[in-house]
Amino acid sequence: MDKKDLRKHIAEQKKQYSQEQLNIWSGQIQEHLESMEIFRSSKTILLYHSLPDEVKTHHILSTWYKEKKCLLPQIQGENLIIRVYEGEKSMQQGALGIWEPTGKIYTELEKIDLVIVPGVAFDKKRNRMGRGKGFYDRFLTKISAPTIGVCFDFQLTDDIPIDSYDVPMNYVISSSGIWQ
Numbered sequence: 645m646d647k648k649d650l651r652k653h654i655a656e657q658k659k660q661y662s663q664e665q666l667n668i669w670s671g672q673i674q675e676h677l678e679s680m681e682i683f684r685s686s687k688t689i690l691l692y693h694s695l696p697d698e699v700k701t702h703h704i705l706s707t708w709y710k711e712k713k714c715l716l717p718q719i720q721g722e723n724l725i726i727r728v729y730e731g732e733k734s735m736q737q738g739a740l741g742i743w744e745p746t747g748k749i750y751t752e753l754e755k756i757d758l759v760i761v762p763g764v765a766f767d768k769k770r771n772r773m774g775r776g777k778g779f780y781d782r783f784l785t786k787i788s789a790p791t792i793g794v795c796f797d798f799q800l801t802d803d804i805p806i807d808s809y810d811v812p813m814n815y816v817i818s819s820s821g822i823w824q
Contacts, residue, residue, distance in 0.1 A: 647773055647805055654764050657798040658697050669796050670700035672819040677704070677760070680815075680822065682790060686757035688713040690726060690789070693735065693743045698762045699794040705729055715756065717783070718744040724783045726750040756789040761813060766793050768823050770813040771804045784811040792817060 645653065658666075677683050689708070693716055694701045705714055709729050717724040718738060728747035738744035761780055763772040772793050774780055784791060793813040797820050806812075816823040 645805070647776065650773060650801070650804070651764050651776070654799055655697075658796075661796075661798075663696070666697075666796065667700060669819040670694075671703070673699050673794050673817050674704055676817045676819075676822055677792065677794070680792075682758060682792075682815075686712065688715065688755050688757050690715040690717070690756050690759045691729075692717060692760065692762050693729075693745070694762070695742065699796065701760070701794075702732075704760075706732070715750050716745040716747075717779070719779065722779075722782070724779050726753070726756075753787045756787055759784070759787070759789050759791045761791050761793045763793050763795055763799070765799050765801050765804055766795050766813065766816045766818075767801050767804045768816070769803075770816050770823060771806050771810065772813055772816075773804045773806075773810075778809065781809050781811050790814040794818075 689712055691701050691705060691714060708714060709731065714729040715726050716729045718727050727745040728750050729745050730747040734746050735743045736746050763774055765773045791813045793816040795818050797818045800818055
């Protein structure tokens, strides 16, 4: 299956589940994430502010942003810039209808300890397929922090078609487990 067909297939899969079910699975994914030593020891974490069809990160953000420095990406042209998350009040709707942070720009990329990455699909070899714009692939080449892709079980496939610019994850977490 090529990337276009796989994106379509995953989109059809998502329609089969209620927001309530996706929330339950998101909670399980959060539990797996919080059980990992790499998460517990990280002081500066780049996450994402989830869209309705993605693994929910709002609870992770609200739980941890006062104890850890939580960062969120903002789309700027063809790239991501990073801003400090300062609570829900610091969010505004930005490019592509995505809620983005208005906190100060964070430029010390070498101090990021961990990156939590969304994706349309992942495979158990930790390859990631995004929405096709390349924002994360371009950004991840600029940092050395470990990456964790998060997804629902139906987003895990045996094999994802990859290109030379695709950046694999160090870990992938779904509701049923952690792949490393």
